[in-house]
Amino acid sequence: MEFRIPEKVHYIINTLNEHGYEAYAVGGCVRDMILGKDPEDWDITTSAKPQEIKKLFRRTVDTGIMHGTVTVLLDKDHYEVTTYRIDGKYEDYRHPKEVSFTSKLEEDLKRRDFAINAMAYNPHSGIVDLFGGMEDLKNAVIRCVGNASERFEEDALRILRAVRFSAQLGFQIEENTKKAIREKAGLLRNISAERIRMELTKLLVSDNPDRLRLLYELGISKVIMPEFDRMMETPQKNIHHIYTVGEHTIKTVSAVAGKISESRLAPRERTILRWTMLLHDIEKPGTITVGEDGQHHFHGHQEKGAETAKRIMKNLKFDNDTLEAVVHLIRWHDYRFSLTPKGIRKATSKVGKEYMPLLFEVMYADICGKNPDIIDDMLKELEEAKKLYTEIISKNECVSLKELNISGKDLIKAGFKPGKEMGVILNQLLEAVIEDPSLNNKETLLNMAKNMGGK
Structure with a gap:
């Protein structure tokens, strides 16, 4: 050969x-x-x-x-x-x-x-x-060389690498190798956070991220991310869901960012989106309540989840940019859009224009992991929100202070004193422009500012 x-x-x-x-x-x-x-x-x-x-x-x-x-x-x-x-x-x-x-x-x-x-x-x-x-290549199998337990005792990171290769190659882990993983998973406590992060990321961005399930089944997540075990064991009894929190999570991770061969997104965006979906419902187990109708609710899981995700990612020694992006998207992942141009301008102003395309990806994946009987209407609403957002971008409508056609320097020139009051005025002007984009010209804004400031 x-x-x-x-x-x-x-x-x-x-x-x-x-x-x-x-x-x-x-x-x-x-x-x-x-x-x-x-x-x-x-x-x-x-x-x-x-x-x-x-x-x-x-x-x-x-x-x-x-x-x-x-x-x-x-x-x-x-x-x-x-x-x-x-x-x-x-x-x-x-x-x-x-x-x-x-x-x-x-x-x-x-x-x-x-x-x-x-x-x-x-x-x-x-x-x-x-x-x-x-x-083994012919049979699509991951199998240790020689004695699996010995290989894992030599280098415990191999435990995680077995699952990662399974995800990257689409291979099954051979039974003796699986058995040794179950026995030796605790040894991962000796491995640095950076190494664990790297292996988890490679698993997540692969074309088979549903192999996450192996982390739970083989006792790996119990050691490196016990929060994932809690998700796998938390049911969701309500009209929106038919899966446990963990199974919903696995489906959403698989639904976001597409196949590697599609090259739809840059590697960094793919990493951010896959980690966002892994952690987006991390605090559902900690916020579960049961309503009078017997339905499960998870009030506040977004905000609490963002904080837990931040802790997990800090422990895994993530760079600040990736950490901040994931935490931000988790915080907003359950936002309900008002489907009007004004509603989408408000949402974009809150979420940030740089995050909106990623948030749409997150929301699409989240819907895909819900009860298949009810997702069609949700997907239609998401498409409408994306369409309205595209129109706002094409018209270059103002949604942030930096896009406002007036600045602090302009106000100082007009006789305003620098300070807190000036910041309040600029934010009020932004709110007015979000309501009515035609107000975003310097002269109009200056007159409005003078009226606000009593000039």
Whole structure:
């Protein structure tokens, strides 16, 4: 079986071979190549020691030389080249205390996580598959190399990676691997928040985010996000819902942002929307009440949910921009639009023009996760709101202070004193313009301000 590998990868492998060393492309790039995908990164493994690698290439960086990794720079591209190694004892359920180099490819491959990631390739030898990776790819299965419990004890992040690969590839997790996950899920307490966030995000933005359910079924979310377990176990007995909060959440995550191949949204927006849907009803379990008619209500879950989402995302070390966007969208996700131009201008002023397109995506997904018998009218209303919003944007109607055709400087020139009162006047002018967009010209606004300020 022969594959086309990038010229520069070929050059590195050939250079090492010509000097008497073994060298292979290894891991995820081999898996993706077999699946007919374009690998994002190319990792190379070799029998050459780090200092020997450095001698053969003009530009290198010691990225992880203690663990055998040297980065080879070719023009603007960089490739990690790692010596075959055997990992020593793992002390923190994540990293080996020490590594030793070996001349045997098999020793290097057997320390890897899953059989589909434990294959090597070069043009001379073809695919080296010692642990049944090809068979697992054919059967669409995620299975640990060797003893699953041992693999998870070495590096507990592999527990989350199993679910993430299941979501990214659309594969099932093999039964022994599942059993070991259930037994070892508690070890995730040893893994850094940043690593957990990265794996969860990759799972969420994949084309199979419904694999979130595995987090609950395998006891993972109990450790890394117990709030998700509460959602999975909270019923919603009312006319709008037929699913538990958790099942509704999974359906909404799947309904937002479309397939990756559609490229409808930028990666950042996709991340924001998927995390918003995961957390949008996070506080329904904490706000549930039962009405006289036996119906469940969740008053205030939006505001309380926004605060809980903020705490969860802070704990997961999210960047501020993503955190603020998700929290803002959760706060407004249940807003009821008044379906008039004025009503949509008011909504846009409150929510913010930069968030409205994302809020429409959130609302669409939220509706899709509700009782199928009642969603048609809700979707029609949402379409009407979007249509009105598009008209407002096309007419360039004012919905914020920065779009008002008068500023604080203009008021100061007209004799107003800087301070709190001036801010109140500007906000009153904005309210008037939202009511009637034709008022948004400087002269009219200045006269209105003078009347307001008693000038």
